[in-house]
Amino acid sequence: MKLYNTLTQKKEEFKPLKENQVKMYVCGPTVYDHAHLGHARSAITFDVLYRFLEFLGYKVTYVRNYTDIDDKIIKKAKEEGISYKEVAEKYIKSYEEDMKALNVKKPTYTPKVTDHIKDIIDFVKALIEKGYAYEVDGDVYFRVSKFKDYGKLSKRSLEDMLKGARVEINEKKENPLDFALWKKDKGFFPSPWGEGRPGWHIECSTLVRKYLGDTIDIHGGGLDLIFPHHENEIAQSEALTGKPFVLYWVHNGFVMVNKEKMSKSLKNFWTIKDALKEYEGNVLRYFLISVHYRTPIDFSKENLNQAKQAFKKIKNVYLDKAFEFLPLTKKEIKNNFEYIDYKKEFIEALKDDLNTPKALSVIFKVVDKLNEIISFGISKRKRNEYLTNIYEKYKKDLKLFLEILGFNLKELEKLPSHIEKEIRNFANLLGLEDKEDISMVLEEILNYRNRLRKEKKFEEADKIREKLENLGFVIKDFPGKTLYYFKG
Numbered sequence: 072m073k074l075y076n077t078l079t080q081k082k083e084e085f086k087p088l089k090e091n092q093v094k095m096y097v098c099g100p101t102v103y104d105h106a107h108l109g110h111a112r113s114a115i116t117f118d119v120l121y122r123f124l125e126f127l128g129y130k131v132t133y134v135r136n137y138t139d140i141d142d143k144i145i146k147k148a149k150e151e152g153i154s155y156k157e158v159a160e161k162y163i164k165s166y167e168e169d170m171k172a173l174n175v176k177k178p179t180y181t182p183k184v185t186d187h188i189k190d191i192i193d194f195v196k197a198l199i200e201k202g203y204a205y206e207v208d209g210d211v212y213f214r215v216s217k218f219k220d221y222g223k224l225s226k227r228s229l230e231d232m233l234k235g236a237r238v239e240i241n242e243k244k245e246n247p248l249d250f251a252l253w254k255k256d257k258g259f260f261p262s263p264w265g266e267g268r269p270g271w272h273i274e275c276s277t278l279v280r281k282y283l284g285d286t287i288d289i290h291g292g293g294l295d296l297i298f299p300h301h302e303n304e305i306a307q308s309e310a311l312t313g314k315p316f317v318l319y320w321v322h323n324g325f326v327m328v329n330k331e332k333m334s335k336s337l338k339n340f341w342t343i344k345d346a347l348k349e350y351e352g353n354v355l356r357y358f359l360i361s362v363h364y365r366t367p368i369d370f371s372k373e374n375l376n377q378a379k380q381a382f383k384k385i386k387n388v389y390l391d392k393a394f395e396f397l398p399l400t401k402k403e404i405k406n407n408f409e410y411i412d413y414k415k416e417f418i419e420a421l422k423d424d425l426n427t428p429k430a431l432s433v434i435f436k437v438v439d440k441l442n443e444i445i446s447f448g449i450s451k452r453k454r455n456e457y458l459t460n461i462y463e464k465y466k467k468d469l470k471l472f473l474e475i476l477g478f479n480l481k482e483l484e485k486l487p488s489h490i491e492k493e494i495r496n497f498a499n500l501l502g503l504e505d506k507e508d509i510s511m512v513l514e515e516i517l518n519y520r521n522r523l524r525k526e527k528k529f530e531e532a533d534k535i536r537e538k539l540e541n542l543g544f545v546i547k548d549f550p551g552k553t554l555y556y557f558k559g
């Protein structure tokens with residue numbers, strides 16, 4: 072597999088430190104508010120990478136942290152009159168709900184900063200002992216001038232950083248570029264330097280080392296984290312261990328709104344929860360992976376609606392069972408179909424720096440093939456073993472491709488809640504027993520209809536059929552059984 076490495080600015084062949092094992096770390100959210108689509112993009116990008124690496128046979132250990140102590144969290148706590156812990160708990164819960172709705176697979180570990188204060192203090196202490204950090208009046212800073220490689224990820228020289236960055240003037244620091252490892256703050260955590268709390272960057276260096284070791288294979292995050300956050304992570308970790316910190320730095324692009332980055336500070340964001348009110352999780356995933364992860368993606372309702380339409384084409388063919396209902400014949404049916412195995416093309420697309428738009432285009436090739444076979448079978452009103460075999464292979468491939476890209480197949484098969492409600496009401500009207508499982512309720516309705524037909528009450532039986540068809544079901548009677556599926 073090839074991955075674009077921000078460190079070398081090249082697409083490189085991916086070779087993990089240990090054969091067949093991948094250690095991956097991604098910077099998680101600061102939990103002071105509901106997550107927006109920018110957060111969703113990062114989560115889904117690395118979810119697809121996680122799933123694909125596992126599909127390729129790697130044993131992946133994936134860590135994504137929660138920043139649960141920080142200025143913004145403390146500010147929010149003051150505004151809401153609750154503790155910073157309560158703020159963090161509330162928004163971790165919210166984030167986990169969002170991840171579930173987007174079918175983002177849980178990482179192997181999701182550590183919280185406040186559970187690792189001792190590890191952070193030990194890390195800072197070791198940096199002071201090595202001369203890479205110094206304490207001034209309860210604050211501890213990293214001594215940037217001592218770390219020779221500073222700027223290697225963001226490709227900036229120290230002079231550029233001094234000129235370009237809005238570096239705050241702080242008389243306590245030896246050098247304006249030095250950054251805080253520990254901040255003096257009364258009432259927080261005891262430390263050798265007095266009560267305080269960790270700076271932001273140190274948590275990731277500490278958690279990487281604790282959960283994954285000195286050198287890891289992949290470190291991910293949004294493009295905006297390259298400087299200063301990831302630059303500082305490298306400085307802290309490599310200063311301490313003397314070993315390379317990360318082999319492949321992978322960064323996802325922004326979600327843009329009218330050519331501006333979607334962000335909390337610009338107030339142009341859609342929370343994941345807002346978006347989920349209008350679009351199902353699969354559609355949001357489709358939208359976010361329809362553009363290559365390093366390219367900016369333009370958010371608009373129009374673009375999301377287009378994604379919804381495109382995804383519907385996949386969904387329709389995935390759910391369609393009309394072909395399976397056709398009578399099977401032993402006779403040859405003259406046709407030109409042959410099975411084309413698209414698996415290699417699909418996998419190669421993802422192996423090429425996770426080219427999800429290309430992978431989706433391969434899915435549409437399979438969708439087209441399936442549609443051709445289905446309409447051919449329907450026009451002939453029959454199918455044979457040869458055609459069925461090809462059909463089943465394509466269906467299996469479609470399922471596999473959707474699974475690798477992390478689509479929620481259960482959600483695909485799930486009936487919309489208003490349809491489910493109507494079915495229950497209808498069963499109730501017919502005097503049938505209510506069952507928890509909606510497919511059992513449907514079975515009951517169909518059995519009831521079949522009893523009516525046996526009793527030659529065709530008019531009543533047809534009314535039931537009509538009702539179900541109006542709700543979006545396809546119903547087909549075969550000797551001894553009735554098959555159905557939801558078409559929408």
Ligand SMILES: [Zn+2]
Pocket residue numbers: 097098099275300304
């Ligand atoms: Zn980080």
